[in-house]
């Protein structure tokens with residue numbers, strides 16, 4: 349069995365929250381190469397999207413492995429030191445804990461991991477996003493694995509016709525549920541159509557009995573009345589031979605759908621599919637970006653990547669994203685551009701509520717005064 353792990357963190361931005369500094373990438377590459385030489389990893393690739401760095405690694409230690417997670421933790425600490433030395437923005441911002449304790453759960457970095465028996469040819473896509481949240485994968489995963497208007501194979505490939513099983517997390521109550529699609533399609537949509545709370549964690553082929561997709565679903569913690577821990581997400585999708593074709597896995601991104609994120613993590617904005625080179629959200633800390641790196645995994649080695657959105661057929665989606673961004677921006681601080689109060693990453697509401705508490709009075713008093721009988 350092979351495990352493909354993407355472990356990612358923002359350990360400092362260059363400039364502001366727009367990109368990862370080349371020295372940080374170089375340090376991570378050097379460490380990954382060293383671990384390949386010393387055989388902890390079979391192979392590794394370092395990539396970035398916006399201010400997030402991803403370690404894409406193959407190994408035989410399984411998901412949640414202490415050795416792999418602690419290697420990633422040490423690497424992110426080393427890149428944090430570089431960010432500190434260069435005075436980069438938000439150095440170490442995703443390292444929430446002081447010490448590593450077993451695995452990365454709840455420690456800040458996000459990760460998607462998928463363990464599988466390598467097929468004779470194993471095409472995979474690593475999706476990396478910046479300035480959005482894990483629920484951003486709900487809509488594209490639904491289209492890839494449940495919508496025949498997106499994925500022709502659901503209708504015409506005998507290995508796909510029986511459908512897929514979706515594992516969905518409730519991030520508020522920390523519980524999970526499985527939906528058997530197509531039978532449970534409408535039930536599934538009721539939940540994952542609310543992506544701030546319900547997030548697809550994985551997808552499984554019923555015919556092949558194999559996991560096809562995994563996302564970095566973060567646990568949310570309720571701190572001071574507000575959920576924190578939403579993070580720029582990554583996702584792994586295995587393709588072909590009874591799973592969505594590469595083109596079916598990319599097709600959902602030809603529509604620049606709206607996600608929560610962008611400026612201060614507090615706005616709806618379109619998700620723009622871009623090449624790795626264009627993955628630096630600058631306008632209003634957006635529009636949120638997604639990069640798709642394709643690999644052939646062979647004997648655990650990562651053959652690639654191919655930069656799959658570096659393709660003119662996604663130009664229209666990019667244009668659409670710019671138009672949608674213009675449209676949404678004109679709403680300024682009004683919903684639906686600004687997120688609903690409960691989903692804001694930044695809020696001044698508790699202070700405002702305290703300061704203005706005395707200035708509120710019951711509406712009923714004013715009404716009662718108006719309706720009081722007029723005495724002659």
Ligand code: F6R
Pocket residue numbers: 364365438479480609610611612613633
């Ligand atoms: C969104 C994000 C940025 C920052 C914004 C303000 O996820 O990281 O939009 O929230 O640039 O950053 P601070 O508060 O650090 O000045």
Ligand code: MG
Pocket residue numbers: 358360361364365399438441
């Ligand atoms: Mg940042």
Ligand code: MG
Pocket residue numbers: 358398399400478479580
């Ligand atoms: Mg980021």
